[in-house]
Amino acid sequence: MALFEIRGLTRDFGGVRAIDGLDLDVDDGEIISVIGPNGAGKTTLFNLVTGMIPAGQGDIRFEGRSIVGLRPSQILELGIARTFQNVRLFPEMSVRENVMVARHCRTRSGMLKAIFRAPSFRREEQETRQRAEQALAFFGSRLIGWRFDTPARSLSYANRRRLELARAMASEPKLLLLDEPTAGMNPRETQELTELIQRLRDETGVTIVLIEHDMRVVKGVSERVVVLDYGQKIAEGAYADVASNDRVIEAYLGKTATTA
Amino acid sequence: MAEPTVAVEVPVAAEGELLAARQVDLWRAVRLGLVGGLTAAFVSANGMVAAFSERAVLGGQTLGSLLLVAVPVLVGYLAGRPPPVLQGFATPRPGWRNVAGGLVAGLLSGVVMAVFVTLIATFDVRRILINVTPGLVREAPRLLTFGLELGAGGLVLILALNAALGAVAGTLHLLPARWRRAVFAAALWVLGFAMLQPVIVQVLRGIQAELRIWTAPLADFLYEPTGALSVPGAVAVAALAFGIHALLTREGRRPVRARLEPLPERSRRLLRLVVLAGILFVLGLLPQILGPFLSEVLNIAGIFLLMALGLNIVVGLAGLLDLGYVAFFAVGAYTTALLTSPQSSLGVGWIFWAAVPFVVLAAAVSGLAVGTPVLRMRGDYLAIVTLGFGEIARLLFLSDWLKPTFGGAQGIIQVRDITIGPIEIGGPQAFFYVIFCFVLLAAYVTYALQDSRVGRAWMAMREDEAVADAMGVNIVTAKLSAFIAGAMLAGFGGALFASKIGSVFPHSFSVIVSITILVVIIVGGMASVPGVVLASFVLVGLPELLREFAEYRFLIYGALLIFMMQRRPEGFIPSRRRAEELHEEEISQDAGLRTQATMQQQAGPAEDGRNETS
Numbered sequence: 042m043a044l045f046e047i048r049g050l051t052r053d054f055g056g057v058r059a060i061d062g063l064d065l066d067v068d069d070g071e072i073i074s075v076i077g078p079n080g081a082g083k084t085t086l087f088n089l090v091t092g093m094i095p096a097g098q099g100d101i102r103f104e105g106r107s108i109v110g111l112r113p114s115q116i117l118e119l120g121i122a123r124t125f126q127n128v129r130l131f132p133e134m135s136v137r138e139n140v141m142v143a144r145h146c147r148t149r150s151g152m153l154k155a156i157f158r159a160p161s162f163r164r165e166e167q168e169t170r171q172r173a174e175q176a177l178a179f180f181g182s183r184l185i186g187w188r189f190d191t192p193a194r195s196l197s198y199a200n201r202r203r204l205e206l207a208r209a210m211a212s213e214p215k216l217l218l219l220d221e222p223t224a225g226m227n228p229r230e231t232q233e234l235t236e237l238i239q240r241l242r243d244e245t246g247v248t249i250v251l252i253e254h255d256m257r258v259v260k261g262v263s264e265r266v267v268v269l270d271y272g273q274k275i276a277e278g279a280y281a282d283v284a285s286n287d288r289v290i291e292a293y294l295g296k297t298a299t300t301a
Numbered sequence: 302m303a304e305p306t307v308a309v310e311v312p313v314a315a316e317g318e319l320l321a322a323r324q325v326d327l328w329r330a331v332r333l334g335l336v337g338g339l340t341a342a343f344v345s346a347n348g349m350v351a352a353f354s355e356r357a358v359l360g361g362q363t364l365g366s367l368l369l370v371a372v373p374v375l376v377g378y379l380a381g382r383p384p385p386v387l388q389g390f391a392t393p394r395p396g397w398r399n400v401a402g403g404l405v406a407g408l409l410s411g412v413v414m415a416v417f418v419t420l421i422a423t424f425d426v427r428r429i430l431i432n433v434t435p436g437l438v439r440e441a442p443r444l445l446t447f448g449l450e451l452g453a454g455g456l457v458l459i460l461a462l463n464a465a466l467g468a469v470a471g472t473l474h475l476l477p478a479r480w481r482r483a484v485f486a487a488a489l490w491v492l493g494f495a496m497l498q499p500v501i502v503q504v505l506r507g508i509q510a511e512l513r514i515w516t517a518p519l520a521d522f523l524y525e526p527t528g529a530l531s532v533p534g535a536v537a538v539a540a541l542a543f544g545i546h547a548l549l550t551r552e553g554r555r556p557v558r559a560r561l562e563p564l565p566e567r568s569r570r571l572l573r574l575v576v577l578a579g580i581l582f583v584l585g586l587l588p589q590i591l592g593p594f595l596s597e598v599l600n601i602a603g604i605f606l607l608m609a610l611g612l613n614i615v616v617g618l619a620g621l622l623d624l625g626y627v628a629f630f631a632v633g634a635y636t637t638a639l640l641t642s643p644q645s646s647l648g649v650g651w652i653f654w655a656a657v658p659f660v661v662l663a664a665a666v667s668g669l670a671v672g673t674p675v676l677r678m679r680g681d682y683l684a685i686v687t688l689g690f691g692e693i694a695r696l697l698f699l700s701d702w703l704k705p706t707f708g709g710a711q712g713i714i715q716v717r718d719i720t721i722g723p724i725e726i727g728g729p730q731a732f733f734y735v736i737f738c739f740v741l742l743a744a745y746v747t748y749a750l751q752d753s754r755v756g757r758a759w760m761a762m763r764e765d766e767a768v769a770d771a772m773g774v775n776i777v778t779a780k781l782s783a784f785i786a787g788a789m790l791a792g793f794g795g796a797l798f799a800s801k802i803g804s805v806f807p808h809s810f811s812v813i814v815s816i817t818i819l820v821v822i823i824v825g826g827m828a829s830v831p832g833v834v835l836a837s838f839v840l841v842g843l844p845e846l847l848r849e850f851a852e853y854r855f856l857i858y859g860a861l862l863i864f865m866m867q868r869r870p871e872g873f874i875p876s877r878r879r880a881e882e883l884h885e886e887e888i889s890q891d892a893g894l895r896t897q898a899t900m901q902q903q904a905g906p907a908e909d910g911r912n913e914t915s
Contacts, residue, residue, distance in 0.1 A: 091771055093767060125768070131768070133764055143773060145772070146773030146775075150753065151755065155756070166753070209772075
């Protein structure tokens, strides 16, 4: 059984069918790229999976359990974390606090324990802090030390992306959804992030699905590529196969390009 | 770490290339002068000058005339101030332009005032502006012309006085910054001593009565029998303030904190204990020294402070704009009244402490009741709906339908005093301690929650609700818990209010209470405990103390809010992060310099990404 299955997923926005009868299987430990032209429904797919917009028809199963209709926070708790295409941090909170928020669903202390500073609260707080700092240390020295206490808003663009990734990882996901992780990065940073994604999977065993436009990244990391167009899956397979697939070329370049 | 991105010492390094200094702008002076004149005319026309003239503040002068002369001083100072030095521009030399700017602004405000005075002297405008009394210009005491008749030099006096004061204020810019600040400090102290006369006299006499330290003659020296600050007193206060300020800012002085740093941990802990003991000692004596009236003022401010701390959790931390906060205050008060008054419909007449658990429960339930229907609302919509809830609560307590329980407009009387063991907490002086304990508790709860899992969830929700949800924060729980925590603190406020007053009536719980509390946290600084404390004493305590202000309370609140939103949207004592957020462009350069300095300290490969990820 696959870790994650989508069966016949369909979602309409008014008259537009953003996702159209999509089937997708993701196995444990895979790295999969989802590509497709603008408006193909890639981000909508992520939003549906994480419960940020209500699902239409079809079923989404994670570890054999249907997650349709759950709240986003419940889905995260089950082990699906995501990042956003246009980085969405908590700008006024510190770098460390941003990551600590992601530990929310893995911790339990309520208001009373916080007010009475119960030993279990202190222990949990300590652990949350450590975990957050570990997650940030994954990016070398960029987000640690004095940067722990700077507001997220003051970070550079690339560091914001890294922070978002650290925040997602701190929730200990089994499946990580990355929405254009290298958008807006320079070639060196892109290269570095590609290696990082690989390392992330190798070290933590997390399954990764990423949306990506940069074909070097897609080629570099993905074990399987899924191509969407108009909400439908038009191709699936290894990068080399997909890249030479006629329907894919047609979707990207238009019909005349294939006949010419 | 090759080239520095921000040139640190531009003015010295590139002297020759600097653009000419930007000078005092005359048009700005004209604008300021007109605005100042209109303000002076406005406060005269709405009766503030006449009302404030009842209080003698300084020598023979009243608060009303102080208000009139404050206008040219203020606009003169602002108009004489050189514009901020931008990078690449030379620093302007202080000179005649500063004085001229002040003079122009002062003169202009004088011209506007003179026109206004002539108008109200010539035409009878009282049918429209009822506060334009004859006493302003037509008859003695002729407040606006300082006693002179218009023809007999009144107009000349207005013009000359305004121009002179404007010029003097502009001249302040010729002083070095340090001395200018010392002058400010002296002026502020004199103003404070003049305004807070009842407090200071009472404190000085109270100290003598309680501690047998000979302080009462000092009060006689400082203040005249009219209650005004005497001239020698004012000089002494000014000299003292000037001296202290000069001493504190002398060159090479190290801040206290820096001097404490090298001390061993044990001495520092001891010092902290001594300071804490000192504060507790002073607070313990405070109500005795202040006497019943001032303690009562302090208690009212304290109850508002308690509620402001609660609303601070809801609005400041969780970002839920609640305009119906008074509902929880009412619930707390009515619960206490029902359970402790033998006259209430329940008629049980319990002691206060037995009612407290039920206050907590009732507040929590009402928090849930308000929170649940507004779960899916944000921002403006939330504000409007909660505003409605606040009014509904008041109308329910007032209604005929619930009259058997809550007594309708007659309310509930004979709420029992708080007792501790056999001691009955009757007067305001004893009550102070109870309120103080509750406020302390609320402040602690705020700090404890801010730095906890729940507090982080609230802040994340305030920043971006959808992302907070996607990052595992249960929005339903977070919102409800914020409402409940806020409701409980307001409930305590209501309980204390009911037992302090001894009765509850629905009209005490109007929407204006919610607005006042909101103003307190906005002016003080969102999510900042010290700011809220200061603002509740200034905004709630002061109008109780200075009855002249009470009438113009909401005018002053409004003016203050506009000023704060324009100039200091983060509040008087902001929490650190909000200050940064709202003055981003101003501090970005400082931040750049700081960052650079830190990176140089960390020396090294931090910038080179390659070797660290591999």
